[in-house]
Amino acid sequence: METRLHTKVTPDWHRWIGEALAAGHPPAELLATMKENRFDERAARDAIADAVFGSAVPVASPAATTAAAFTSRLAEGHVLHAGDRDIRVLVRVSRPTIALLDNVLDADECFMLRELARTRLARSQVVNPGTGVGVVQDIRTSEGANFGRGETELIARIDARAAAVMGMDGEHGEGLQAMRYGVGAEYVPHFDFFPPDDPGSEPHLRHGGQRVSTLIMYLDDVEAGGETIFPRIDFSYVPRRGQALYFEYTAPDGSLDPLSLHGGAPVLAGEKWILTKWMRENAFAG
Structure with a gap:
């Protein structure tokens, strides 16, 4: 008879995760060990992500302390x-604020964005929580390409459209980032905001303040795998070309919402292409 998977991570295992990460073992290695020990993969990923990125944290910037700052910007x-x-709204989730959007990009735009990104792909990085420097880690195994705001007519058009969807002035937006995930590539569950208690967040928060929302635009269908997942609310989206997921990170009490933990499941066949836009609470000049 098959043994049931463990869906609860005990304090001893949480302690082991912290010690293993501190010793320099990559998250992918920890995940493999936990799966060998009969842990449910989602529970294991969630526990590892908590250790890597933290959980509920207070809002960092005094500029974002009014009630108005915590009202959803999505129309x-x-x-x-x-x-x-x-743009059609197909699905809405109240917490965290999530919306599935259709007709965000047309087929020609998706093709041109993929081809433009191919010319500058490099291994994607994550922010080192101690230094704020971008580093390559196994928790994110995509390739990425960054675009300056408005650097081409196409990019300027998508920048403006994304800002309109996200309900914010374009000056608050970071540059668009395209990402390609090949077979086996993934992004373990993480937060898009900068944890205020991490020393490495300070240089990022200096330029535009905290991130407040994300728009993930899908540049192609995925043959198998590659879902965008929100493990704490059991929400999963299968990428479809031209659609987008919008989400925010603020809980009703004004804290940064731990329910906004999200990730990219491993691609099982084909490729996954996305284009991401992040918005800051203030004008962003970085």
Whole structure:
């Protein structure tokens, strides 16, 4: 008879995760060990992500302490008017604030963005929590390409459309980032905000303040795998070309929301291409 998987991570295992990470063992190695010990993969990923990125944390910037700052910036209704096109809202989730959007990009735009990104792909990085420097780690195994705001006519058009969808001035936006995930590539569950208690967050928070929202645009269908997952609310989205996921990170009490933990499941066949836009609470000049 098959043994049931462990869905609860005990304090002893949490302590082991922390000690293993401190000793320099990569998260992928920890995940493999926990799976060998009959842990449910989602529970193991969640526990490792907690240790790597932290959990619920207070809002970092005094500029984001008013009630207005915690009102969703996404417009109401089933259709969002985004300048050059109307975008349909297919699904809404109240906490964390999530919306599945259709008709964000057309097929030609998706193709051109993929081809433009191919010319500058490099291994994706994550922020070192101690130094703030971008580093390559096994928790993120994609390739990425960064674009300056408005650097081409196409990029300028997508920048403006994304800002309209996200309900913020374009000056608050970071540059677009394209990412390609080949077979086996993934991004373990993580937060998009900068944990205020991490010393490495300080240089990022100096330029534009905290991140407040994300728009992930999907540049192609994925043959198998590659779902965008929110493990703490058991939400999973299968990428579809031209669609997008929008989400915010603020809980009703004003704290940065631990339910916004999300990740990219491993690609099992084909490729996964996404284009991401992050918004800051203040104008971003970085």
